[in-house]
Amino acid sequence: MTIDKKNMEGPTFNSICKNLLEALGTSNRLKDVHNICRLGESPEFMFRALWKLKEFHNCLNVKLIPPSKSEKEARMNIARGREMLNDKQYYDALTYINRGLMKAPSPPYCILENRNGKGTNNLEKNISENSALVNGYRDRSAVLYSLQQYKKCISDIDTADILGCSNGDKDSLLNRKSECIRHIDEEKEEKLNPTISEKSCDIIVKQAVDQIDSLNQQMNSIKSSNGDLPIQKTIELLLQGTNKVFNSFPDIPQTFVSSKYILVNEENEFELCDPNLKIPSLSAAVNIEYTPEKGRFVVAARDIRPGEPVHLEKCFIGLPDMEQRETCCCVCLTQCYTPIPCSNCDIVVFCSESCQKVDQIHKIECDMLPTCLALGMDEHAMQTCRILIKLTFVELKNIVPILKQETKRETRSKQGFNSDGYYDSKEYRTVYHLENNINERKSMELFCKCVRAFLLLNILKESKKFFVEKSGEILIPSNEDFILTGSTILNHLLALPLNTYALYGCQIDINASVGEANDENIAMGVFGGASLFNHSCNPATSRSNYGDVLVMYAKCFIPSGSEVSTTYGDTYNVDIKEERISRLLMDYKFECTCEACINNWPLASDMKIDIKLKNLEPCYRKLLENNFVEKIIEHCTETKKSYLVDDDKVKMLLLEDIMTNTIEFLDKCIELPSRHYLLAQKVLTQCFEKSASSYNFRV
Known part of the structure; x- marks a missing residue:
């Protein structure tokens, strides 16, 4: 079997199979x-x-194609990135420059690993061979400076210096580095001496958190002996708490929101507080059961609230998309x-x-x-x-x-x-x-x-x-x-x-006033623990990931003894039943029998906006009379949009708690499917996604 090394063209897999069959x-x-x-x-x-x-x-014999780089392609991409930088299209500039750096011929990593000048002598003989690489790091440092990523900017400047930048470039890079150091020192000074507005913001944050704690304490204190809240009291508390919380938002000083571009959320530490003793990647709130028909599956060992993590696992092996x-x-x-x-x-x-x-x-x-x-x-x-x-x-x-x-x-x-x-x-x-x-x-x-x-x-x-x-x-x-x-x-x-589970990033358009966010497939990973969860087109959990760590949260109230399900990709609210059945049969060799499939639930776009209650006692009617559900979800949806854009972590904290209480309440008193219920779940899951592997674009 021969392959053109220059163009990496050769027999496709289908043609290989055809030749073998012949x-x-x-x-x-x-x-x-x-x-x-x-x-x-x-x-x-x-x-x-x-x-x-x-x-x-x-x-099926194979001859390896050696890895390669291309100086020509590197220069073309870096030049295009420079044009984007001049037009202040920073995201596109980074895309082209990064592509150019990947294509650029590079010295061995061991030469670059120390940013203190070591290895420079090894490079002096071949400075001309590193010109595309030097230009790439030089230009990327300019983009990073514009995005106020000062530490990363300094790192690229040091790399360009080690690789052997020209004297003219060196002077401008040293000036840029000095400016970065000045900005970093100013940021340190600001942290040591917070302004009056920042101090007042801390007070607002504490007040908001106290309001949520008070709301939860009130709801817990009046629970009846069977663990359920009286419906009328629940409505009053949720409305009262929601109004108090959201009335605090306009008072938060604008300076609380950082003006710095946040490219990637790097605060991604997460731990499972109470792991299962026999299956450490699962929570102690769940157990494993087995039947010949369903195989192994996960069940709730106790009542599980919306937002509660039930699984956390680092992938055994991963692969970038x-x-x-x-x-x-x-x-x-x-x-x-x-x-x-x-x-x-x-x-x-x-x-x-x-x-x-x-x-x-x-x-x-x-x-x-x-x-x-x-x-x-x-x-x-x-x-x-x-x-x-x-x-x-x-x-x-x-x-x-x-x-x-x-x-x-x-x-x-x-x-x-x-x-x-x-x-x-x-x-x-x-x-x-x-x-x-x-x-x-x-x-x-x-x-x-x-x-x-x-x-x-x-x-x-x-x-x-x-x-x-x-x-x-x-x-x-x-x-x-x-x-x-x-x-x-x-x-x-x-x-x-x-x-194999897909790993997503919450892709946020920070230029959009409405706070648009979409899940972008970043990578895939093999998770032995996550494989224990069975599929449902109406899954009980939502997934987010912190790099190569997968976390599953409950996105509804899960009673003790109920199955804790995930989705293998298809859900009833966005995929029609026939397509779901066809894909699951083709890829996973089973036919789904979840409630959404059995009862032929409609797509979200086809759902009626009215709410069906599980019974019509007077206290339940207040839901319809006061538009309780609509008010809560409207508040939360609008606040979510703002949170996605300005990265206000106070709003995230409040949103998570309010939506957790709201979803748990709705699970007990309304019939599914419900468009409002889906909107509530969407707010909650996007809060989790934003705090996990999220990144901004179109900056």
């Missing part, structure tokens, strides 16, 4: 292959049987506007020097990525490659035979738990035992998965970096080593499409 037809092996795939006994059975066929070896790879860190999956490009390839970036230093995966996969892309490897094949690199061949050879025995010995409900009875998603065991639905696959689908497994195995072999000893010494794999590795690859290729 070769199998010529040798009268098609029926044998069909029977092997039709039986689908196990990944090992299929791979071992196909490994014996010479046609697979002849048609191909359309976001210019700004998504390949290590922590954080969205970044000042990425550090790989010094060897033009495919991945790092968000910081610390991520670049701790990277243990890309330094091995780097030589394989151009070939994977040229052969049309999908994201699940790329993830599989990363899983094996993280595991290492030595560990794979030790642990996979043990895990295969567990598959035969343990019931499905116990697979993934270690010998101490813990389901620890940090362990490879939980990833290996993910459901793969092999018995539900058609023979042609299994054939294509086997072809990908062969190609990926050959890429690993040709890289000379996977089949190595712990010392790094290259070893010569046996046939059994290849079969063990290939069947493990195949197992992951079958399981990952069913168990």
Whole structure:
């Protein structure tokens, strides 16, 4: 198999499969292959049987394409970025300059890792070779200065200096650095000596928090013996609390809102306060149950309130979305506007020097990525490659035979738990035992998965970096080593499409007066703990992520004993029933039986605006008479728009609490589906998204 290295053009995956099928037809092996795939006994059975066929070896051999850079493309993109900078189109300027930095030929990372002048002598001989790189960091520092990102600006100035900028550029860069230092010192001084308006703002914040605490105390104090609030009193308290809270907002001084551009929310620390003792990625508020029909699923061990976190997990392995790879860190999956490009390839970036230093995966996969892309490897094949690199061949050879025995010995409900009875998603065991639905696959689908497994195995072999000893010494794999590795690859290729979660960033248009926000797919990750949640088109939870950490929150009141569900991508309010059923059957091999599907709930756009109550006692009628629901949600929706734009964390705190109380109340007294209920959930979930992996654009 030959590929044009210059243009990275070669056989597509479909043409590879076609050529292989023709070769199998010529040798009268098609029926044998069909029977092997039709039986689908196990990944090992299929791979071992196909490994014996010479046609697979002849048609699926691979020659690696080396990573490359392009000075010409780098200069073009950086020049375009400079034009955008002159037009004050800062987001576009960053996009083009970052792309240029990725394309620019670069010295080894070891030369750049110390920003104190070390390594400069090594570069002096080849300053001309770094000109595109120098221009990129020089121009990006100008963009960052305009965006008031002074520390990041200084970092780029220092990098340009180390790479060898011209004397003319050096003078202007030193002046810019001096200005950055002055601004940073002024910010420190402001923090030490807050203004009168900032002090008054602190008082307002405390008052608002006290109002919420008072509201919650009142609601808790009058709960009846069965745990339910009297309806009339609930209405009065929520209206009273909402009006008090929102009347505080106009008094908040404008200086409380920072004038600095906030490109990416970097305050992303989060912990699960009360983890499950046996499954640390889940909350103690939930348990795992099993039935043959549903498999494993999550249930509430007690009543769970809206907004309560039920799951938190760092992904076992992650992969930036191909359309976001210019700004998504390949290590922590954080969205970044000042990425550090790989010094060897033009495919991945790092968000910081610390991520670049701790990277243990890309330094091995780097030589394989151009070939994977040229052969049309999908994201699940790329993830599989990363899983094996993280595991290492030595560990794979030790642990996979043990895990295969567990598959035969343990019931499905116990697979993934270690010998101490813990389901620890940090362990490879939980990833290996993910459901793969092999018995539900058609023979042609299994054939294509086997072809990908062969190609990926050959890429690993040709890289000379996977089949190595712990010392790094290259070893010569046996046939059994290849079969063990290939069947493990195949197992992951079958399981990952069913168990990979998309990671989103809340993309906020800060120029829009209405506070527009959209979820943007940034990356994907494998989460052994999250895979325990089943799907519903009316999910009980909402997801947000902090880089490579996934968090699930309850977005409704979940009674004890009820299932705690998530969504695999389709929800009743935006996707019609027929399309949901079709996609779930095709991708996950099951038909959803949630209440939204059984009762054929309408899309949000087709819902009536009236509210149906669960009963019509006099206290419930107040909901309709006083437009209680409409008032609460209207207040919260308008405040959410303002919060998204000005980053006012006081509003977020108040919004979360008010919407938590409102949604919990609505769950108990109105019938679903309800357009107002969906709006309330949207306000709550966007608060979570904004405080997680959010970033601004069109700056």
